Amino acid sequence: MQPETRQLLKITDTTAKKLEKLQLHSAWDLALHLPLRYEDETQIVPIAGVNVGDVCQVEGTVIYQEIQFKPRKQLIARIQDNSGAMLNLRFIHFYASHQKQLAQGQTVRALGEIKRGYFGDEMIHPKIKSPENNKLAQSLTPIYPTTNGLNQPTLRKAIQAALETVNLQEILPEKILQNLKLPSLAHSLRTLHHPPPELSMNTLANGAFPAWQRLKFDELLAQQLSMRLARQRRRNGTAKPLISNNYLSKQLLDILPFRLTAAQERVCAEIQADLAKTVPMHRLLQGDVGSGKTIVAALTALVALENEGVQVALMAPTEILAEQHFIKFKQWFEPLGINVAWLSGSLKKKEKDQAKIALADGRIRLAVGTHALFQDDVLFDNLGLVIVDEQHRFGVAQRLAFKNKGQDVHQLMMSATPIPRTLAMSFFADLDVSSIDELPPNRTPIKTKLVNHLRRAEVEGFVLNTCQQGQQAYWVCPLIEESETLQLQTATETWQNLQAALPDLKIGLVHGRMKPAEKAAVMAEFVSGSLNVLVATTVIEVGVDVPNASLMVIEHAERMGLAQLHQLRGRVGRGAAASTCVLLFAEPLGQISKARLKVIYEHTDGFEIARQDLEIRGPGEFLGARQSGAPMLRFADLQTDVPLLEKAREIAPILIADYPDVVERHLERWLGSKEGFLAA
Known part of the structure; x- marks a missing residue:
C-alpha cells in the first residue's frame, strides 16, 4: 500500500501489511471488500x-x-x-x-x-x-473476510475511511444508466457495507438484489471493454503476412496414413486466411480429445515455414506433452527436410546454449518446448508464429511473456477443453475461435465404468484379460509419493502391486519425477508394444497417442477434476478395438465428487462436460488464472448472470465508439494495472 494511501486512510504500517495479505492495496480495493455476512445490532x-x-x-x-x-x-x-x-x-x-x-x-x-x-x-x-453510551446500531453490522491479526473493528474502520475517500461519482452516461434501471454505484456499495435493518439476510445474500446487480454489471462491463480494446489493438497491429503456396503441406498430407476430416480442412482454411493478413492472428483452436488438433498445428506451422526465414515456436505445459509434440513433428517434418529443435528446462546447459544461439541467428526455424521457450535469455531472429497447446494450463503472465518474444506475431492457441458459451462470451471475447467438431472416422466409442476400489481384484483380472487379447492398458494414479492427508495409493506402490498380481504381464512405470530420458525410454517401450501395462501419474493426461491401448483404469477418480478425467479417458479409443475406461473410487464420496463422476459416466461430449464442469467449479481452471493472478470475476457469476453479460457486451462497443473518456475511467476504476492480462 502506497504511503499516501496509508496516510489518507489513517492506517498504520502493521495494518497495511495485514491488508496487503488480503490483496487490499488501495482505497478502491477496500471499498470493494464486501461483507461475508451481517450481524443485527439494531x-x-x-x-x-x-x-x-x-x-x-x-x-x-x-x-x-x-x-x-x-x-x-x-x-x-x-x-x-x-x-x-x-x-x-x-x-x-x-x-x-x-x-x-x-x-x-x-x-x-x-x-x-x-x-x-x-x-x-x-x-x-x-x-x-456495556449498554452505557452504546446507542443501538442504525444499520446491520458487516462481518468481513479477514486474516490473522486483523480484527473486525480495525477492518471496518479502514473500509469506512476508504468509502469516504474514493470517488464514487457516476462514470457511465445518464442515458445508459436509465436503460439499465440499476441503482447508482455509490448507493449500491453503501447499501452492501451498511444495509438498513429492514433488509433480510436472505435478500442481502441473493445475487439478484439490485445493489449486487450493479456491481456485477460494472465488473462485466470492464471485462468486455478490456477484451474489445485488446482485439482492437491487435487489429491495429501489423504482423508479417504468411502466404502459403502449400508445397510443404501437400508433401506432408501425401505421406500421412489418414485423410483430414471435413472439420480439420475447414479450420485449416480459417487459419490460413488469418495468417495471410497483416493483422496478427489471435485464434483459439478447440476440439474434443482425439479430434486431431496436432495435425492442424503441424499444417499451420508449415504455412509459416514456407515463408523465407520465418520461425515457429510451439509451447506445451508439461515436458512429456512437449516431448510428444517434438517426436511427432520430427516424424512428420524431417522427411520434408525441416529440422525440429527441442528446448526444455531439463536440457543440459551446453545443449541449451547451442539451441539458444541457433534460435537467435535464425538457423533453427522450428522450436518445440516447455515454458523454457519464454525465458528472458531465449531470443528469436524472426519469430512469425506462436502455437500454444493446452493454453489454459499456462498462467496469463507466461502467455504474455511468450507473445512478446516477437513483435505482433501470429498466435494459435489450442485447447482440448472446449470453451462453454458463457466463457467464450466473456474471457475469450477477443479471440477468433475455430472448432473441430467431429472425430476421425476410425475412433471407437469408449465405455465408462464406475467401480468401487474394493473390487480392485476384478479390475486386475479385466486388465489381464485385455492384455492377453493383444491390447494394452493404462493404470493412472493421482500421486507420486505417499501423502498422510490424502492417503492415496502411489504410482510406485501400484506398479509393485500390479507386478505381484499380474506376473505374466510386462508393466512399466512413468511419473513426473523421472528424468526425461527415463520417461522417454518407458514411453517408447509402451508405444512399441513391448509393455502390456503402463502405470502412470497424470503426466499422460494429454498428447499420448497409442492406438493399441484400449483400457484405462483411473485410481481415485473422485479426486480428479472433470476436464482431467475426460482428457485421461481420451488416451484410449484411438484404435479399432472396443475401449473401456474404469473409474475406481473410494467412499465416502463428497457432493462435488459425486457430481463429477455422474457427469463423466453419463457424457462423452467434451462440450457438455465442459459446460457442467464450469457449473461445478467455476471458470478458474479454464483460464489458468490461479497461476497468473489474472483478474477473475469477483462478483459476477457466469452461470446466473448471463443477462447482465449480454447487456455489457451490447453497451461496450457503444462506449468505445462514443465515450472514450468514460471507457478509460471505467477501466482504471475496475482493472487498474491488471488490464494487460486480459489481452493474453
Whole structure:
C-alpha cells in the first residue's frame, strides 16, 4: 500500500501489511471488500422470545457468575432481562476482563447464536458490550473476510475511511444508466457495507438484489471493454503476412496414413486466411480429445515455414506433452527436410546454449518446448508464429511473456477443453475461435465404468484379460509419493502391486519425477508394444497417442477434476478395438465428487462436460488464472448472470465508439494495472 494511501486512510504500517495479505492495496480495493455476512445490532430481542438457532442481541443484568473446572475450565454467567427470562453465557476461553464485565449486578448486551445447553438455553462466546453510551446500531453490522491479526473493528474502520475517500461519482452516461434501471454505484456499495435493518439476510445474500446487480454489471462491463480494446489493438497491429503456396503441406498430407476430416480442412482454411493478413492472428483452436488438433498445428506451422526465414515456436505445459509434440513433428517434418529443435528446462546447459544461439541467428526455424521457450535469455531472429497447446494450463503472465518474444506475431492457441458459451462470451471475447467438431472416422466409442476400489481384484483380472487379447492398458494414479492427508495409493506402490498380481504381464512405470530420458525410454517401450501395462501419474493426461491401448483404469477418480478425467479417458479409443475406461473410487464420496463422476459416466461430449464442469467449479481452471493472478470475476457469476453479460457486451462497443473518456475511467476504476492480462 502506497504511503499516501496509508496516510489518507489513517492506517498504520502493521495494518497495511495485514491488508496487503488480503490483496487490499488501495482505497478502491477496500471499498470493494464486501461483507461475508451481517450481524443485527439494531434491536434488543426479549430473552423470552428467542429460539434455538437464532442469532440475536439480548440485554440483561448478570444475576450469577461462576468459574467451573469440570469438564474443563470455563466461565459461566447468567443474565436476566425485564421479562424475568434468563439466559446462560458460556466462555471456554476468557480473561479477567470478562469476569469484570460480567460481574454480578452489571447490565450487558450479548450478541450470539442461541444454543440448547445442559442447563437451558445459552450463548457460547457471545460478543459482549456495556449498554452505557452504546446507542443501538442504525444499520446491520458487516462481518468481513479477514486474516490473522486483523480484527473486525480495525477492518471496518479502514473500509469506512476508504468509502469516504474514493470517488464514487457516476462514470457511465445518464442515458445508459436509465436503460439499465440499476441503482447508482455509490448507493449500491453503501447499501452492501451498511444495509438498513429492514433488509433480510436472505435478500442481502441473493445475487439478484439490485445493489449486487450493479456491481456485477460494472465488473462485466470492464471485462468486455478490456477484451474489445485488446482485439482492437491487435487489429491495429501489423504482423508479417504468411502466404502459403502449400508445397510443404501437400508433401506432408501425401505421406500421412489418414485423410483430414471435413472439420480439420475447414479450420485449416480459417487459419490460413488469418495468417495471410497483416493483422496478427489471435485464434483459439478447440476440439474434443482425439479430434486431431496436432495435425492442424503441424499444417499451420508449415504455412509459416514456407515463408523465407520465418520461425515457429510451439509451447506445451508439461515436458512429456512437449516431448510428444517434438517426436511427432520430427516424424512428420524431417522427411520434408525441416529440422525440429527441442528446448526444455531439463536440457543440459551446453545443449541449451547451442539451441539458444541457433534460435537467435535464425538457423533453427522450428522450436518445440516447455515454458523454457519464454525465458528472458531465449531470443528469436524472426519469430512469425506462436502455437500454444493446452493454453489454459499456462498462467496469463507466461502467455504474455511468450507473445512478446516477437513483435505482433501470429498466435494459435489450442485447447482440448472446449470453451462453454458463457466463457467464450466473456474471457475469450477477443479471440477468433475455430472448432473441430467431429472425430476421425476410425475412433471407437469408449465405455465408462464406475467401480468401487474394493473390487480392485476384478479390475486386475479385466486388465489381464485385455492384455492377453493383444491390447494394452493404462493404470493412472493421482500421486507420486505417499501423502498422510490424502492417503492415496502411489504410482510406485501400484506398479509393485500390479507386478505381484499380474506376473505374466510386462508393466512399466512413468511419473513426473523421472528424468526425461527415463520417461522417454518407458514411453517408447509402451508405444512399441513391448509393455502390456503402463502405470502412470497424470503426466499422460494429454498428447499420448497409442492406438493399441484400449483400457484405462483411473485410481481415485473422485479426486480428479472433470476436464482431467475426460482428457485421461481420451488416451484410449484411438484404435479399432472396443475401449473401456474404469473409474475406481473410494467412499465416502463428497457432493462435488459425486457430481463429477455422474457427469463423466453419463457424457462423452467434451462440450457438455465442459459446460457442467464450469457449473461445478467455476471458470478458474479454464483460464489458468490461479497461476497468473489474472483478474477473475469477483462478483459476477457466469452461470446466473448471463443477462447482465449480454447487456455489457451490447453497451461496450457503444462506449468505445462514443465515450472514450468514460471507457478509460471505467477501466482504471475496475482493472487498474491488471488490464494487460486480459489481452493474453
